Amino acid sequence: xxxxxxxxxxxxxxxxxxxxxxxxxxxxxxxxxxxxxxxxxxxxxxxxxxxxxxxxxxxxxxxxxxxxxxxxxxxxxxxxxxxxxxxxxxxxxxxxxxxxxxxxxxxxxxxxxxxxxxxxxxxxxxxxxxxxxxxxxxxxxxxxxxxxxxxxxxxxxxxxxxxxxxxxxxxxxxxxxxxxxxxxxxxxxxxxxxxxxxxxxxxxxxxxxxxxxxxxxxxxxxxxxxxxxxxxxxxxxxxxxxxxxxxxxxxxxxxxxxxxxxxxxxxxxxxxxxxxxxxxxxxxxxxxxxxxxxxxxxxxxxxxxxxxxxxxxxxxxxxxxxxxxxxxxxxxxxxxxxx
Ligand code: NDP
Ligand code: PYC
Numbered sequence: 001x002x003x004x005x006x007x008x009x010x011x012x013x014x015x016x017x018x019x020x021x022x023x024x025x026x027x028x029x030x031x032x033x034x035x036x037x038x039x040x041x042x043x044x045x046x047x048x049x050x051x052x053x054x055x056x057x058x059x060x061x062x063x064x065x066x067x068x069x070x071x072x073x074x075x076x077x078x079x080x081x082x083x084x085x086x087x088x089x090x091x092x093x094x095x096x097x098x099x100x101x102x103x104x105x106x107x108x109x110x111x112x113x114x115x116x117x118x119x120x121x122x123x124x125x126x127x128x129x130x131x132x133x134x135x136x137x138x139x140x141x142x143x144x145x146x147x148x149x150x151x152x153x154x155x156x157x158x159x160x161x162x163x164x165x166x167x168x169x170x171x172x173x174x175x176x177x178x179x180x181x182x183x184x185x186x187x188x189x190x191x192x193x194x195x196x197x198x199x200x201x202x203x204x205x206x207x208x209x210x211x212x213x214x215x216x217x218x219x220x221x222x223x224x225x226x227x228x229x230x231x232x233x234x235x236x237x238x239x240x241x242x243x244x245x246x247x248x249x250x251x252x253x254x255x256x257x258x259x260x261x262x263x264x265x266x267x268x269x270x271x272x273x274x275x276x277x278x279x280x281x282x283x284x285x286x287x288x289x290x291x292x293x294x295x296x297x298x299x300x301x302x303x304x305x306x307x308x309x310x311x312x313x314x315x316x317x318x319x320x321x322x323x324x325x326x327x328x329x330x331x332x333x334x335x336x337x338x339x
Contacts (some may be wrong), residue, residue: 007318010323017051020054021054025061030069038050046221050125054294060120066264080105081114083115084104084117086120095116106275114273115269120264126308138166140287141272142166142271143160150224150276158252160239160268184226187220194217205218248269252268261331
């Protein structure tokens with residue numbers, strides 16, 4: 001265990017996060033939804049979208065672009081579609097408000113898509129697919145960001161870091177979940193390397209001249225690279241399309257233009273697709289879910305791990321220990337709360 005880490009109870013971390021957000025003028029609904037996301041990420045040791053993100057709220061909220069008390073508007077009138085207008089507030093409250101409608105429709109129809117529009121987005125997607133899996137549903141979630149990532153074979157940013165998350169409910173408490181940026185690493189991860197004075201691996205980014213770099217500052221100024229070359233590039237393009245023009249919202253390049261140099265969290269849409277296995281499988285549900293378990297066993301049975309396993313292990317460990325926070329970050333957060 002690193003001497004640089006302090007463990008604090010979840011309640012204290014939540015109070016700290018909520019206090020900072022309320023102090024910045026966010027409404028209680030937004031503050032609670034955001035605090036839950038960043039505390040959960042920190043507890044699960046997903047630091048790139050954990051408590052550190054709260055520091056970014058200070059400049060973002062002061063720019064006056066984000067609506068701090070936006071009340072999301074839900075339209076569930078179309079079959080198989082839920083639309084949530086976040087009204088230029090943060091995405092997480094919009095997700096929370098739309099979720100019961102998504103679940104209810106998917107339970108009836110077998111499949112439902114939820115489009116969140118006009119939202120400022122900064123968070124990891126796995127808390128959302130976990131919430132959907134807790135309702136017994138399979139899901140796919142995707143969102144663009146800002147155009148920081150060059151397409152495979154190019155050198156100029158077009159795509160966002162465009163995360164894609166998938167959730168599959170299982171009988172125990174932990175669903176099968178993956179959640180990754182379609183860039184080689186999340187931008188937050190590169191920013192954390194810069195904060196820590198560390199180099200980044202080759203393949204994460206190129207400098208402004210298009211040369212490979214291990215310097216996080218140069219990669220942040222130049223372009224990030226997709227994971228898996230042309231495969232990550234194509235997935236990233238799909239996310240731009242499905243969570244952009246398909247739902248009448250901005251691509252990452254349009255979101256960057258909309259930002260107009262303010263440097264705030266990206267504003268765009270999010271697409272969530274939920275499927276109810278009960279509707280697909282009826283009486284054959286147990287048998288088919290068991291077949292899925294066999295596949296998981298074939299993975300873990302040879303010593304490979306499932307995605308999210310590291311995170312679930314961190315969650316179990318930190319249930320006793322508390323939320324691990326780097327001491328320097330904790331000091332910055334307490335200072336932010338006091339200021
Ligand atoms: P990682 O590369 O750290 O992890 C991606 C996924 O792969 C996780 O589910 C992880 O599980 C799993 N995984 C990692 N290593 C292995 C392994 N050896 N075997 C099996 N599975 C493995 O994530 P990224 O840096 O790509 O993304 C981090 C976060 O950033 C995500 O939560 C994403 O939503 C968020 N993000 C958000 C954006 C936004 O616009 N809102 C933009 C980009 C990213 P585990 O966690 O257990 O290691
Ligand atoms: O880490 O790439 C990222 C990111 C972009 C928006 C929120 N997180």
